[in-house]
Amino acid sequence: MKPLLLESRHLSLNTATLGPRHSLQQAVEGCVKYGFGGIAPWRDKLTETGLKQACRLINDAGLRVSGLCRGGMFPAGTKRERADIRADNYRAIDEAAALGAECLVLVVGGLPPGQKDLASARRQVEDGIAGILDYARAARVRLAIEPLHPMYAGDRACINTLAQALALCEGFGEGVGVAADAYHVWWDPDLPAQLHRAGRGQRLYACHICDWLVPTRHLLTDRGMMGDGVIDLNEFCRTVDGAGYSGLYEVEIFSDGGWWQKSVDETLGTISARIKALNAAEDNNEH
């Protein structure tokens, strides 16, 4: 496998990594200070800042937007709710277009409240994406389905493997791909094959990294900094790169008790150091 030497300029900062306490402006300033190549805002940060001001901040800083988080959440109990969801996804597409985002990340949604029919929820996801695809294509916004870890199948996303996401993408044709997040897919016995499938189809739109802690104390907000957990991130990033990925490596860490309590400097300084350590690990494991 070809060597991969990640530097800060290959990274993007997902704003969720800084937690709710920090503003988009602080995130942008941090990215510039630590030499990150891009940023990936959540929509709450756009609302907080105002879309125009957010675009200005990010453009002036010369940052790429590796993705906008997020659209999706398609399954719902009623037609009315589904119409509202579609309208919200249109707005997300508009925002992604305004930002020049390289994709709109879709967290597709789980089971509607009180329901247990996962197959039906999955069909609703397919219908939901079908319903926004023309709008997204017209806006030149790529949709990146993010398969979430199976532990979120009930409440957040019923697309849980890359194979499942890619089968959907391939049914849709142009403009729909995947966001491969190490946290969600690292366990998958079919991971290398599916990353290559995504690459071959030009559907590898985004790559997210963080680490899986052992033990994990909370299903949502106990993700680890790269190097603190058990994911072989060096191998993961090399496989993604080998599959033809040319985008940024987006760092997304939900960490209520940990990184969300720290300063921007501490978090971004640690990310930069850990990326160097990943490269060093590669030197040691050369094969």
Add this chain to the structure above:
Amino acid sequence: MKPLLLESRHLSLNTATLGPRHSLQQAVEGCVKYGFGGIAPWRDKLTETGLKQACRLINDAGLRVSGLCRGGMFPAGTKRERADIRADNYRAIDEAAALGAECLVLVVGGLPPGQKDLASARRQVEDGIAGILDYARAARVRLAIEPLHPMYAGDRACINTLAQALALCEGFGEGVGVAADAYHVWWDPDLPAQLHRAGRGQRLYACHICDWLVPTRHLLTDRGMMGDGVIDLNEFCRTVDGAGYSGLYEVEIFSDGGWWQKSVDETLGTISARIKALNAAEDNNEH
């Protein structure tokens, strides 16, 4: 799909459902009182009671042993540790044989401490099973690989889907099958196909049920009573039955803050009532 009307006699009680406070004798008495067809002890309960006494209690009660929990935990950092693990698996096989257990459930183990190579851990699992298979066949003990939910890939089991488990089984031939636990596999988009694959190959050795709570507050000990979560257990049990499964439906609920605090009567009475409710749900959903 053919109708499935579960009664208490189709159930087995996994002793983990009663939590650590209750003895094997209390579990056996509960099974008899509520008309369960079988029991599935964990090995700690055998140690506590003594193997001979445990066999006597269970036989005298006329209960089947749907499985012994558990063997496995194969990956390790050193040759010495792997030898100890093999010896312990031999003991587990002896115990399963003494009990006349319908299978020995294998929780295969995750990454050895400090390691990140999941592919290597998976090869160790394969080697580990290969190393005990002749012994198990000689003892006429069937080995049931239990794929665990992907959230346990790091620390408890690196076999995480039925497809992965069945590929292993098929490589081994006779005497190795799977334990399909609704909690671990309910999210799998390929679930029906894999259950049928297991059935066709005569490899569906055990079926475990409980429910997935939303939200789930702890990765290990926040499983739900059937009906309290989002798994379509009626559909799951019907598919298992339709795949040719003829064993008991084993109830295994890890619930530190909930069911483990309750009396045997409350837990087994609730299980019996919920099984009836599952049947009723089926009547309503007839299609």
